[in-house]
Amino acid sequence: DLWSIAPGKPSMEMFLISAILAALLLAPFALKTFCPYAWMDLLYFGDLVRILVRFVSRRRRRPLFFALDRFLEQSSAHPDRPFVVFEGESYTYAYADKRSNRIAHALRSHRGYEAGDTVALFMGNEPAFMFTWLALAKLGSPVALLNHNIRSKSLLHCFNCCKARVLIAAPELKEAVEDVLPSLMEQGVTILLMSKQCDTPGIEGFSDKVDQASDAPLPRSLRSQITFKSPAVYIYTSGTTGLPKAALVNQNRLLTALVVLSSNGVKTNDVIYLNLPLYHTAGFIIGFIGSIETGSTIILKRKFSASQFWDDCRKYNVTVIQYIGEVMRYLCSTPKKDNDKDHKVRLAIGNGVRAEIWREFTRRFGNIQIREFYASTEGNVGFVNYAGKTGAIGRVNFFHKMLFPYALVQYDTERDEPIRDANGLCLEAPRGETGLLVSKITDIAPFVGYAQNEEQTEKKRLRNVLKKGDLYFNTGDLMRIDEDNFIYFQDRVGDTFRWKGENVATTEVSDILTISDCLKEANVYGVQVPGHEGRIGMAAVTVNKDTPFDGSKLYDHVASYLPSYARPRFIRIQNAVEVTGTFKQMKMKLVEEGFDPGLIQDPLYILDDRERSYKPLTAEVHSAIVSGSMKL
Structure with missing residues (x-):
């Protein structure tokens, strides 16, 4: 005893x-x-289990349960809760439901549309974008989310590669549509403008028909043919070559994406500030679809404004913000104010923030939890920095790798390919060293590919990686894992660079430059600029013998074809564009030399928006850029 x-x-x-x-x-x-991160690892594993259980239970529901059905649940449970606030106007979940019903009925009665047709949405950030997507989801139509900055050749390409039959455009994009109208009319495309009327033959005003339509619920039978493998949206991504590619996001992937915000601690009573483009994965899937899952309120902005950001957060009691690396840097670059920490923001979700910006952001704006993550539109692997380690994009652990097998393999940046052993298998990068992130393609982690582009789809497949016959997705991203199992983004491989939060495909820009009157060849690449995120566009070009270089004409040409972020800021005129023995353009040396007129003997020019021309790049201008007194 x-x-x-x-x-x-x-x-x-x-x-x-x-x-x-x-x-x-x-x-x-x-x-x-x-084991300082053991408890966090266990909590994260618990989150993964909860996400999996929720996903599986939804997959088993009959009739089939999709992202739209989660919105319908929210609008039924909380009809009067604000769904989106835009430019001072508040729209409830019930209003969004009824407005989308009107759009769907108006579209359904239109002779140029049949339920299930793919529709291209050409709009900026506005509630009509969200309402129209909900309407099309109710009709069982896949939606192509067109970047509202694209024009001419790129616009036609993006529209055609998803086989859309209908184009719905915002009124302010009427001129852009008129530029490609003859081609669209040849294809018999139905073009609807979200205005009450339109006097351009071939383009119909549509909003008056929406106003007159019924707001009654749509029969579920209209989408009875939809399966989990059916396309939900096409989101465009610039790859290493060619024009933008349409990444197919199916219904299953969208259902999975529902839990992104809730798994990061976002609650029903949170107010989310959405100022990233809705045509992007971050804005659409994380901001819009993620808010549908939690039933939160979205404060929607047309575009990011550093000067208005914190005033908006204070005005609308914002608690959660989204970011990309550039957003953080722009906010840190604004003049300091006494009320910098006077806000209710508790959580920032995004990717691409550098460690020094991360530290400066929290030091200046207060104790905001930063939830950095890694993912790509078409990719099959992602990471979350749930431990909050400054500068890391995520933390790797056994549980995660068991569900989503991945590896970092050694990569030859000169040959632009993975390094393989005598047996033809890839070599894994040692701990602490940089390697190419590849992720095994499985039933749990599939890779669907790109619409109407099997060539580019195949290029993202990597075979015989760790053993003969295996198949991996090539992310195109170079990573490093440290001794504490945190993973860090290092760089991108191939011909894509990132500027102003946008991926720019160098081949697309090169194609545009070489159809100008004065240029014969163009080698496009990204160069780093002190004090700026990403890489800015530069082109090494050769000039036609019988057509002299004209800075004004070239400016007009690139401005008519390319959005501002994709226009080469620097031009370097060479006698010949250097190529390898296999005729690949050589970029590494050009990238290293940058845009310093003190080191480069070739003529250099800089894009001048005020003069609407390419002007000679002088030592004084270069010094102003490097010192930060001149912003790009």
Whole structure:
């Protein structure tokens, strides 16, 4: 009997009890010392299990349950809750539901549309974008989310590669549509403008028909043919070559994406500030679709404004913000104010922020939890920095790798390919060294590919990686894993660079430059600029013998074909464009030389928006850029 042990006479039982109690008391300290992230790993594993259970339960529901059905649940449960606030106007979940019903009925009665047709949405950030997508989802139509900055050749390409039959455009994009109208009319495309009327033959005003349509619910039978493998949206991504590619996001992937915000701690009563483009994965899937899952309120902005950002957050009691690396840097570059920490923002979700910007952001704007993650539109692997390690894009662990097998393999940046051994298999990068991130293609982690582009789809497949016959997705991203299992983004491979939050395909820009009157060849690449995120566009070009270089004409040409972020900021005129023995353009040396007129003998020019021309790049201008007194 333990309770009858005489004082001063310790027993084996008492010793064991004391040892167990001591171990229990010391365990938290030991874990914190020797395994500081163990508790966070367990919590994250718990999140993964909850996400999986929720996903599986939704997959088993009949009739089939999609992202749209989650919106319908929210609008039924919280009809009067604000869904989106835009330019001072608040629209409830019930209003969004009814407005989307009107759009769907108006479209359904139009002779140029049949339920299930693919529709291209050509709009900026506005509630009509969201309402129209909901309407099309109710009709069972896949939606191509067109970048509202694209024009001419790129616009036609993006429209055609998803086989859309209908184009719905915002009124302010009427001229862009008119530029490609003859080609669209030849194809018999139905073109609807979200205005009450339109006097351009071939383009119909549509909003008046929406206003007159019924707001009654749409029959579920209209989307009865939809399966989990059916396309939900096409999101465009610039790859290493060619024009933008349409990444197919099917219904299953969209259903998975529903939990992104909630798994990061976002709640129903949160107010989310969405100022990233809705045609992008971040804006559409994380901001818009993620908010549908949580039933949160979205504060929608047409575009990012550093000067208005915190005033908006204070005005609307924003609690969650989205970011890309450039957003953080722009905010840190604004003049400091006494009320910088006067806000209710508690959480920032995004990717691409550098460690020094991360530290400056939290130092200046307060104790905001930064939830950095890694993912791509078409990719099959992602990471979350749930531990909050500054500068990391995520943390790797056994549980994650078990569900989503991946590897970092050694990469030859000169040959632009993975390094393989004598057996033809890839070599894994040692811990702490940079390698190419590849992720195994499985039923749980599929790679669907790009619409109407099997060539580019195949280029993203990597075979015989760790053993003969295996198949991996090539992310095109170079990563590094440290000794504490945190993973860091290092760089992109291939011909894509990122500027102003946009991926720019060098081949597309090169194609545009070489159809100008004065240029014969163009080698496009990205160069780093001090104080700026990403890489800015530069082109090494050769000039036609019988057509002299004209900076004004070239400016007009690139301005008519390319959005501002894709226009080469610097031009370097060469006698010949250097190529390899296999005729690949050589970029590495050009990238290293940058745009310094003190080091480069070739003529250099800089894009001048005020003069609407390419002007000579002088030593004084270069010095102003490097010092930061001149912003690009």
